[in-house]
Amino acid sequence: MLLRHTKKEVYERSALTVNPAKTCQPIGAMYAALGIHGCLPHSHGSQGCCSYHRSTLTRHYKEPVMAGTSSFTEGASVFGGQANLLQAIDNIFTIYNPDVIAVHTTCLSETIGDDMNQIIGKAKDEGKVPAGKHVIYANTPSYIGSHVTGFSNMVLGMVRGFSAKSGEKTNKLNIIPGWVEPADMREIKRLVKMMGIDSIMFPDTSGVLDAPQTGHYEFYPKGGCTIPELIASGDSKYTVALGQFCSEDGAKFLENKCGVKYKTLDLPIGIAATDRFISTLSELAGVPVPAAIAEERGQLVDMITDMQQYLYNKKVALWGDPDQLISLCEFLVSLDMKPTCVVSGTPGRTFEHRMDSILASVPGAKYKNGANADMFLMHQWIKNDKVDLLLGNTYGKYIARDEDIPFVRMGFPILDRVGHSYFPTVGYKGAMRILEMILGVLMDYQDKTSSEETFELVM
Numbered sequence: 001m002l003l004r005h006t007k008k009e010v011y012e013r014s015a016l017t018v019n020p021a022k023t024c025q026p027i028g029a030m031y032a033a034l035g036i037h038g039c040l041p042h043s044h045g046s047q048g049c050c051s052y053h054r055s056t057l058t059r060h061y062k063e064p065v066m067a068g069t070s071s072f073t074e075g076a077s078v079f080g081g082q083a084n085l086l087q088a089i090d091n092i093f094t095i096y097n098p099d100v101i102a103v104h105t106t107c108l109s110e111t112i113g114d115d116m117n118q119i120i121g122k123a124k125d126e127g128k129v130p131a132g133k134h135v136i137y138a139n140t141p142s143y144i145g146s147h148v149t150g151f152s153n154m155v156l157g158m159v160r161g162f163s164a165k166s167g168e169k170t171n172k173l174n175i176i177p178g179w180v181e182p183a184d185m186r187e188i189k190r191l192v193k194m195m196g197i198d199s200i201m202f203p204d205t206s207g208v209l210d211a212p213q214t215g216h217y218e219f220y221p222k223g224g225c226t227i228p229e230l231i232a233s234g235d236s237k238y239t240v241a242l243g244q245f246c247s248e249d250g251a252k253f254l255e256n257k258c259g260v261k262y263k264t265l266d267l268p269i270g271i272a273a274t275d276r277f278i279s280t281l282s283e284l285a286g287v288p289v290p291a292a293i294a295e296e297r298g299q300l301v302d303m304i305t306d307m308q309q310y311l312y313n314k315k316v317a318l319w320g321d322p323d324q325l326i327s328l329c330e331f332l333v334s335l336d337m338k339p340t341c342v343v344s345g346t347p348g349r350t351f352e353h354r355m356d357s358i359l360a361s362v363p364g365a366k367y368k369n370g371a372n373a374d375m376f377l378m379h380q381w382i383k384n385d386k387v388d389l390l391l392g393n394t395y396g397k398y399i400a401r402d403e404d405i406p407f408v409r410m411g412f413p414i415l416d417r418v419g420h421s422y423f424p425t426v427g428y429k430g431a432m433r434i435l436e437m438i439l440g441v442l443m444d445y446q447d448k449t450s451s452e453e454t455f456e457l458v459m
């Protein structure tokens with residue numbers, strides 16, 4: 001839908017959201033569950049919810065996303081979904097033979113009040129969960145929070161369902177990567193490995209949602225965190241939770257359950273956040289930062305220095321998920337760019353505190369988060385104070401076209417481009433990729449709009 005009817009006058013709205021900057025909780029839970037090896041996500045609700053969640057993930061990752069559904073009909077809606085879920089667990093283990101079923105609820109089953117713990121307990125008592133197989137769950141009512149909350153709830157479900165304390169501590173670090181792309185998870189593992197650190201990453205969708213084309217369809221691709229790893233996370237030395245919104249609740253639960261201390265960091269997007277990530281790893285594991293990582297950092301600094309004149313003072317509008325936006329805004333400010341409009345559909349006071357401090361040096365910067373923060377408001381803000389760059393998911397393409405503004409796609413969902421699942425945006429290499437994408441669209445725009453006298457061959 002083109003948005004040319006959007007008026008620039010901003011009126012106070014409290015009961016209407018137009019094009020929300022978020023999607024529903026179960027999508028995040030389903031994505032997180034796919035980061036367990038041999039896991040089949042299961043949607044406890046109606047078929048429509050499950051189809052929507054699967055298709056959104058499939059459109060973003062360009063991979064088939066499998067999931068079961070409790071297929072609620074009128075009867076389940078009135079009397080509760082226990083019978084449906086018991087039958088589903090039985091059918092799924094018999095027919096699809098996963099190692100784990102990760103159940104998430106939906107608006108309907110939460111409104112009815114289905115008790116996941118009780119139903120899954122009953123399934124076990126009735127012998128519907130074969131030996132060595134597992135069922136975990138997350139409560140994901142979509143009328144609160146967002147897909148980010150759903151991801152966080154499923155991470156917590158993994159800890160609740162698996163992490164155990166054997167009594168023998170290991171030297172491993174748990175890494176909870178937050179909602180990032182499979183390529184980002186690979187990149188985080190690469191950096192951790194370069195530092196010689198033994199780690200357990202959960203969830204881990206690399207090798208699942210970026211699996212190669214081999215000519216053979218694998219229902220359960222070879223990637224993902226394994227069950228023995230998830231269990232062993234309770235014996236690790238420390239947990240590094242990346243992104244407060246997606247990862248901290250799981251890390252906190254693990255500390256309470258197994259006594260594994262945790263540290264929450266921003267997603268390592270941009271130079272400062274990656275610096276903090278690398279130095280925290282070095283501190284916690286007691287290892288030095290290898291020269292190869294310092295070299296990558298130096299390349300990034302070189303690229304920023306070379307291209308500074310194209311970045312300076314450029315105004316940027318961003319939308320998406322809070323963990324990404326916090327790190328991205330910090331990165332943009334460090335590049336002397338000006339994030340002047342920021343919108344996130346996910347609620348949370350931490351976001352407000354962080355934005356207040358990161359945007360303090362940007363005159364006139366505005367941000368809004370929560371259920372009423374929407375793309376309509378973002379468009380109105382842009383109409384009142386035009387920006388030089390848009391940074392966000394695919395839903396910004398209408399604004400980009402209507403207002404003729406260069407646009408870099410980042411975040412979830414990206415429905416109309418490829419590459420995001422294969423090329424990381426975390427770490428120093430990732431920051432170079434973000435820069436490359438930003439500079440590419442800014443320079444294309446300059447080439448397109450410059451007069452003949454100012455059209456430059458060398459930039």
Ligand code: SF4
Pocket residue numbers: 024025026045048049052105106107108142143
């Ligand atoms: S918002 Fe609720 S009802 Fe709608 S698709 Fe999501 S879980 Fe289902």
